[in-house]
Amino acid sequence: MGTIKRGFLNAFRNSIRTISIVFILAVSISMALVMLMSLKTVQAKIDNVKSSIGNIVTVSPAGVRGFEGGGELLTDQKASDISAIPNVASVTKTLSDRLRKNGSTIPTGGPQSQNNTIANNTTNLDSSISPGSFGNRQRANENGGSTSLGTFSVPIMLTGVSDLSSVTGLSSLGISKFDILSGNKIDSNSSDNLAMIGTALAAKNNLSVGSTFLAYGQTITVTGIFDAGSEFANATIVMPIKTVQNLSGQAGAINTVIVEVNSIDNVSAVQTAIKDKLGSTVDVSSQQDASNQAIAPLQNIKNISFYSLVGALVAGSIIIFLTMVMIVRERRREIGVLKAIGASNFIIATQFTVESLVLTLISSVVGMILGLALSNPILSVLVNNAVSSNQTTAGGGTGRQLLRLGAGFGNSAGNALRNLHTNVGAEIILYGLGAAVLVAILGSAIPAFIISKIRPAEVLRSE
Amino acid sequence: MLKIMSVSKKFKSGDSFVNAVDNISLEVADGTFAAIVGKSGSGKTTLLSLLGALDRPTSGQILVDDRDICRLGDRKLIDYRRNKIGFVFQGYNLVPNLTAIENVMLPMEFAGLKKTERKKRAARLLKEVGITEEKFNRKPTRLSGGEQQRVAIARALSNKPSLILADEPTGNLDSATGKVIVKLLENLAKTENTTIVAVTHDESISKDAKQTFRLRDGKLVSTSS
Numbered sequence: 001m002g003t004i005k006r007g008f009l010n011a012f013r014n015s016i017r018t019i020s021i022v023f024i025l026a027v028s029i030s031m032a033l034v035m036l037m038s039l040k041t042v043q044a045k046i047d048n049v050k051s052s053i054g055n056i057v058t059v060s061p062a063g064v065r066g067f068e069g070g071g072e073l074l075t076d077q078k079a080s081d082i083s084a085i086p087n088v089a090s091v092t093k094t095l096s097d098r099l100r101k102n103g104s105t106i107p108t109g110g111p112q113s114q115n116n117t118i119a120n121n122t123t124n125l126d127s128s129i130s131p132g133s134f135g136n137r138q139r140a141n142e143n144g145g146s147t148s149l150g151t152f153s154v155p156i157m158l159t160g161v162s163d164l165s166s167v168t169g170l171s172s173l174g175i176s177k178f179d180i181l182s183g184n185k186i187d188s189n190s191s192d193n194l195a196m197i198g199t200a201l202a203a204k205n206n207l208s209v210g211s212t213f214l215a216y217g218q219t220i221t222v223t224g225i226f227d228a229g230s231e232f233a234n235a236t237i238v239m240p241i242k243t244v245q246n247l248s249g250q251a252g253a254i255n256t257v258i259v260e261v262n263s264i265d266n267v268s269a270v271q272t273a274i275k276d277k278l279g280s281t282v283d284v285s286s287q288q289d290a291s292n293q294a295i296a297p298l299q300n301i302k303n304i305s306f307y308s309l310v311g312a313l314v315a316g317s318i319i320i321f322l323t324m325v326m327i328v329r330e331r332r333r334e335i336g337v338l339k340a341i342g343a344s345n346f347i348i349a350t351q352f353t354v355e356s357l358v359l360t361l362i363s364s365v366v367g368m369i370l371g372l373a374l375s376n377p378i379l380s381v382l383v384n385n386a387v388s389s390n391q392t393t394a395g396g397g398t399g400r401q402l403l404r405l406g407a408g409f410g411n412s413a414g415n416a417l418r419n420l421h422t423n424v425g426a427e428i429i430l431y432g433l434g435a436a437v438l439v440a441i442l443g444s445a446i447p448a449f450i451i452s453k454i455r456p457a458e459v460l461r462s463e
Numbered sequence: 464m465l466k467i468m469s470v471s472k473k474f475k476s477g478d479s480f481v482n483a484v485d486n487i488s489l490e491v492a493d494g495t496f497a498a499i500v501g502k503s504g505s506g507k508t509t510l511l512s513l514l515g516a517l518d519r520p521t522s523g524q525i526l527v528d529d530r531d532i533c534r535l536g537d538r539k540l541i542d543y544r545r546n547k548i549g550f551v552f553q554g555y556n557l558v559p560n561l562t563a564i565e566n567v568m569l570p571m572e573f574a575g576l577k578k579t580e581r582k583k584r585a586a587r588l589l590k591e592v593g594i595t596e597e598k599f600n601r602k603p604t605r606l607s608g609g610e611q612q613r614v615a616i617a618r619a620l621s622n623k624p625s626l627i628l629a630d631e632p633t634g635n636l637d638s639a640t641g642k643v644i645v646k647l648l649e650n651l652a653k654t655e656n657t658t659i660v661a662v663t664h665d666e667s668i669s670k671d672a673k674q675t676f677r678l679r680d681g682k683l684v685s686t687s688s
Contacts, residue, residue: 002572006561013560337556340517341618342545342573456544457517 007354029367160244320443470523549619
């Protein structure tokens, strides 16, 4: 029987003790694995949330809210100032307007009799979006409560863009994709009367590439039909910014500057720099703050997981260390006898290390099974605690607002928290086994030293 | 030939030193069954541990086959214990979770013998000391005291040592079994030409021994042969 086999069999020498040690160590190892899985899951979610939020900063006139006015439009000079700020990768200028169907009524806030029609920003196109009960209610509210709304139809959103090389410039429309279904992208530097129209608007008005329509009293040629992934975006028109500036009589005007920052980590710095440069004339927004708020509970879980992982590993090492010290002390005489009959310290230490490894590996297998069973319930408890803690810290209700806020940007914090599930891959199992081997070796190191100090003469003296 | 020359061993006890073995010199010829006798605390076990290279003397020389074992380094001491010495303990000290034959094979494993050879030789030795084959695979707890001591003697013989050191080999046995064990050791000394040094309180062993060394307070007070 070799040293390794002897060490292996020694692990089962006292079945009650073996079961006890395996159970205690398995709990410790399962906790370490659960925490490792939680840590990795949460880290993956944090990265996911960060990447979904992106590295975009939006600059708009101070106080502006949709088409309800507020602030003075931005200028090319301000856009140039923004491009000069460090870490700004690109700047896209946009100018938006709303086109109304010829003859469509517009409420003025007075009685229906005061409704007027708009002369300039008109079009012959029908919107592909119907007002619906929500839109009709809004019109009625604006119209003194009257339910008779004349010939009102939903305005068509028109966006002039200075750069169409990516979807970044269209982010103000909430666009996450921009697929050309037919025709070509327009040249965003052009000032010709060219337009791309969303697929829903094209279908509504039987438009195709080469068709024309009227806007601002002029003829516009359709160069492309696009699919932007939502009914709203597919009901819009995209044109070069200069064309929109010319047609709407707002030369040089910009209502939104979309700033792409070179890294997510620099978003806050760029935001601050823009604010410093342009002062109170602009509103600067990004989803960084929301992201920080959203990620805060995840960071808490990550910290708890990390410290618990370290604690569980330390506890595991201490358990195996104390176990091996106990075993070595108990077998002191046997060690002395082995030395007396010719065993070297190395042989005996190897035998005890193998014993420690066997105990730890069995505990690891049991710990992994326990860890698999417990990982999601424990992560769920951590999530609930982290959210509750966040709500308390924020002064009540903020946690829920946070969840709602998070839900607004795709892989939201709320969803991130609700949908957190641990995954066990080969990597986790390898980490677990590696940790077990490490724990076994660390736990055996001092007992091995004790073994080397046992003098075989003690065996004779203790007879 | 075992030759001890002016060997002393001091232990620290509080602020003073105790001479456990005090300037002892003696010689035991090859193939001799020798006994070291004396009361408790006379230094006989300390002397035995010095002979077995389990401890180092404070001064003096111990020559085994003309080699001073007191000057051996740690690695050579391990080789010496593996190949030149066999130990028989009062409490048998068999490894409890190994069978009788596995206990006898253990020193041979440390010496690097192949498994088949280890097994063959262990079986032969067990038969020689009177263990029947059906008991080869029994663990020590399922053997009587006498049987355990026989297994311990077989283990001591496994690497064909030139010197067997026995510490109270009959101490845990009844007198009849004790006599059988002493007879076994005596025969081994003759047939295997192995030197046997037994430490004992048992006067009957000293009667059977070819040489008897009597110790008192760490000093050799008489030698008889």
